[in-house]
Amino acid sequence: MLRTFLLAGSAMLGGALHAADEGHRGWTLEDQLTVPDVRTLAIADDGKAAVYVVRVADRESDKTVAILRHVDLASGSTRELLRAAWIEDLQRIPGTADWSARIDKGDGVQLYRIAAGGMVAPIVVHPATAVYGDTEGAAYLGYGHAPLPTGVRSYSWSPDGRWLWYVVLDAEPYRQTVRYDADVASERAQRRSPGRATASIFLRDSKGRDRLLAKRPHSDISTFFGRSFVNWDKDEVQYDVMEVDAAGKQRPVAMAASLATGVSRVVEDKTKRGYWRLTGPLGGRLSSGGFGMTRDLVETLPDGRTRNYGRFPFAVGDGRAVGGFVSADGKRAIAGYRTVKNPRFGLIVIERGGARMIGGGTSLNNCDFTATLDLGVCVAQSQILPPAVVSLDVASGKTKRIASVAPGHENIASLRTEPKMWVNRNGTEATGYIVWPRGYAKGKRYPAIVITHGTDADERFANQENQWEYPAQLFAERGYVVLLINVPFSTQSADFKAIYDTWVNETKDRPPREVQNRIWLNDTASFEDAVSELIGAGVVDPKRVGIAGYSRGSQSVNVTMTQSQMFRAASSGDGGYLEPAFYQSLAGSYDTVYGGPPTDPAALPNYLRMTPSLRGQEACGAMLMQMANPYPASIDLYTALRSAQVPAQISLYPGEDAASDETHIFHIPSNRVKAMQENIAWFDYWLLGKRDPASPFAGRYAEWDKMSKAAPRQCDGRKSAAED
Numbered sequence: 001m002l003r004t005f006l007l008a009g010s011a012m013l014g015g016a017l018h019a020a021d022e023g024h025r026g027w028t029l030e031d032q033l034t035v036p037d038v039r040t041l042a043i044a045d046d047g048k049a050a051v052y053v054v055r056v057a058d059r060e061s062d063k064t065v066a067i068l069r070h071v072d073l074a075s076g077s078t079r080e081l082l083r084a085a086w087i088e089d090l091q092r093i094p095g096t097a098d099w100s101a102r103i104d105k106g107d108g109v110q111l112y113r114i115a116a117g118g119m120v121a122p123i124v125v126h127p128a129t130a131v132y133g134d135t136e137g138a139a140y141l142g143y144g145h146a147p148l149p150t151g152v153r154s155y156s157w158s159p160d161g162r163w164l165w166y167v168v169l170d171a172e173p174y175r176q177t178v179r180y181d182a183d184v185a186s187e188r189a190q191r192r193s194p195g196r197a198t199a200s201i202f203l204r205d206s207k208g209r210d211r212l213l214a215k216r217p218h219s220d221i222s223t224f225f226g227r228s229f230v231n232w233d234k235d236e237v238q239y240d241v242m243e244v245d246a247a248g249k250q251r252p253v254a255m256a257a258s259l260a261t262g263v264s265r266v267v268e269d270k271t272k273r274g275y276w277r278l279t280g281p282l283g284g285r286l287s288s289g290g291f292g293m294t295r296d297l298v299e300t301l302p303d304g305r306t307r308n309y310g311r312f313p314f315a316v317g318d319g320r321a322v323g324g325f326v327s328a329d330g331k332r333a334i335a336g337y338r339t340v341k342n343p344r345f346g347l348i349v350i351e352r353g354g355a356r357m358i359g360g361g362t363s364l365n366n367c368d369f370t371a372t373l374d375l376g377v378c379v380a381q382s383q384i385l386p387p388a389v390v391s392l393d394v395a396s397g398k399t400k401r402i403a404s405v406a407p408g409h410e411n412i413a414s415l416r417t418e419p420k421m422w423v424n425r426n427g428t429e430a431t432g433y434i435v436w437p438r439g440y441a442k443g444k445r446y447p448a449i450v451i452t453h454g455t456d457a458d459e460r461f462a463n464q465e466n467q468w469e470y471p472a473q474l475f476a477e478r479g480y481v482v483l484l485i486n487v488p489f490s491t492q493s494a495d496f497k498a499i500y501d502t503w504v505n506e507t508k509d510r511p512p513r514e515v516q517n518r519i520w521l522n523d524t525a526s527f528e529d530a531v532s533e534l535i536g537a538g539v540v541d542p543k544r545v546g547i548a549g550y551s552r553g554s555q556s557v558n559v560t561m562t563q564s565q566m567f568r569a570a571s572s573g574d575g576g577y578l579e580p581a582f583y584q585s586l587a588g589s590y591d592t593v594y595g596g597p598p599t600d601p602a603a604l605p606n607y608l609r610m611t612p613s614l615r616g617q618e619a620c621g622a623m624l625m626q627m628a629n630p631y632p633a634s635i636d637l638y639t640a641l642r643s644a645q646v647p648a649q650i651s652l653y654p655g656e657d658a659a660s661d662e663t664h665i666f667h668i669p670s671n672r673v674k675a676m677q678e679n680i681a682w683f684d685y686w687l688l689g690k691r692d693p694a695s696p697f698a699g700r701y702a703e704w705d706k707m708s709k710a711a712p713r714q715c716d717g718r719k720s721a722a723e724d
Helices: 002-013 029-035 473-476 494-504 512-518 520-536 552-561 582-586 585-595 604-610 613-617 632-643 669-686 698-710
Strands: 036-043 051-060 062-072 076-085 085-092 101-103 109-114 121-123 130-132 149-151 150-157 164-171 195-203 210-216 231-233 237-246 250-258 264-266 285-289 295-300 308-313 315-318 332-339 345-351 352-357 364-368 375-381 388-393 398-404 415-425 430-436 444-453 482-485 542-552 567-571 620-625 648-652
Touching: 029 473, 029 669, 036 085, 051 085, 062 085, 076 101, 076 698, 085 121, 085 415, 085 669, 101 150, 109 149, 109 375, 149 542, 150 542, 164 512, 164 520, 210 250, 210 295, 210 430, 231 308, 250 332, 285 315, 285 582, 285 648, 295 315, 315 345, 364 388, 375 398, 415 520, 430 473, 430 520, 444 520, 444 552, 444 669, 473 482, 494 512, 494 620, 512 520, 512 585, 512 604, 520 542, 542 669, 552 567, 552 613, 567 669, 582 585, 582 698, 585 604, 604 613, 613 632, 620 669, 620 698, 632 648, 648 669, 648 698, 669 698
Parallel strands: 036 364, 345 364, 444 482, 444 542, 542 567, 567 620, 620 648
Antiparallel strands: 036 051, 051 062, 062 076, 085 101, 101 109, 109 121, 130 149, 150 164, 164 195, 195 210, 231 237, 237 250, 250 264, 285 295, 295 308, 315 332, 332 345, 345 352, 364 375, 375 388, 388 398, 415 430, 430 482
């Protein structure tokens, strides 16, 4: 079936692709599918080699697989060491020439040692009874992988490599009992019964003896999601757990276990609880302060004192950036950052004498360094440069290309991709990129598609977290102007940040209408004004404009399509936030956005003002909704649109079997291919009037014809109303 999809896709694209110059070619559907996703990287103790993991779509098995590769840093020679269902948390084992990783080789995710020569041997193997993923009986939902039986959930080596802290999971047996109240309500939006499990935290000494430190309940999300920060301090190991306070909210609790006795205690001294993801050379926490295009780089010490290293055009602490490193002597620290304008990822070296940026013009991701922080290895990439392994000399700050991570994508002729900062009518700024059509001719008007996820448009190569199954490069090959647009960033002003904090922290510091105006309605203004700029420049045809977004982006798309008259077609992926159906699951968040439940007469006007399903009669453009799960909220929006005779289609993509679903980030290659083909067919039909008999969705044209004829109105290009 997958091969049929790929062949059909090649036929669809055949006329649109051409080589930009000799020896190069244009993008294909297969290229979009097979962009490798680099997950983790580790340098050898002697700095002579590195290993890294990529996740790639395997067309034969119709699975996303993990591949462990070894790179010689002198020659660039690359070899494959292992191919498995899952490889994650790759680390160098201190004091040895080996690495370790959590790997699923067929018996669930366990902890393995990877020898320099390539041999893979078990370190910790625990019965994998607990399952992650969107499937029957899973302990927790997955994000972008198949249902994943898990034995070892997380681990950490002591700096000398003699001690190992690790967590294993055990599924609780099914109990045939009646459940009540909150235990029932929590399953309101779930298709299948979830499982439950317990987590056991162990400490292993140099002789291989294990000691149980703690047994944690299912509610400890820090331990279950592998987010416990571990710190090795002299004669004890410190780690986080999550406890539920009297108000029913989770709060982190720092624990410390004696290496000698294994006895754990709560760390009461706040000055000793400062083990953070980003640590500076003074032993404090690194963060970015201030607002705007430049931010203060600040180290906050355990006693509350601060050291300001100056203002820089970036922010540290972004979860997508490289984590923090501190040299063995404690004199040097390296932290990853994300620039504010033209977002890319880089590195800042912080020493007691000051701070300096290192790297180049590309993004540096998945970095690792030797213990002295003199030599590093990173993955370098950009919007047009496929990922490659580079070495990094910290003293000079210079990088050297070592080997390609994606050799199959190296001979694709780059599309012209322009970084852009847009300022909308409200004075707020949004970053992103314009991907120009192949062979763009000035003076000709082109169809356009806006693609958004929220904040993932940056200098990464055809990144699935940004584009999802909206094949931006293929759209550009087919003659579309593609705008990859981030929603306005919250740190551009103190007032804007306060609005976002109100929403994120679920407070009532700002009234609901102000939250609506400054977040989602402001998103709509940014999309409209970005397109209007290109319409005014004679680039975009105002009658052929579409928009696509998934997850956070789906919120923006759904609001935009029920507020604006500019977009003739949309594709909204796997989202339903803002719909009344989710109120019971997200009451605190909805109270911030709407002022109360939809049954509250005082809050109802706020729902009527912005809830997409309650504004179906205002929509004019055709909407496609692609789903990994049949969210009730998304079905409500689809139903409302069809009731208003607005052209709408909802498509549910299947999981591996009847007991599982596709994941939020699609992981089944055949689903990914078909979702991309569906988006191409949808936008080509509604924006260009094109029909492709070779498309797998050619059978839907007749239904789309009926919807088009029955539509009560056409989009007239008007922008959304001004904020009130």
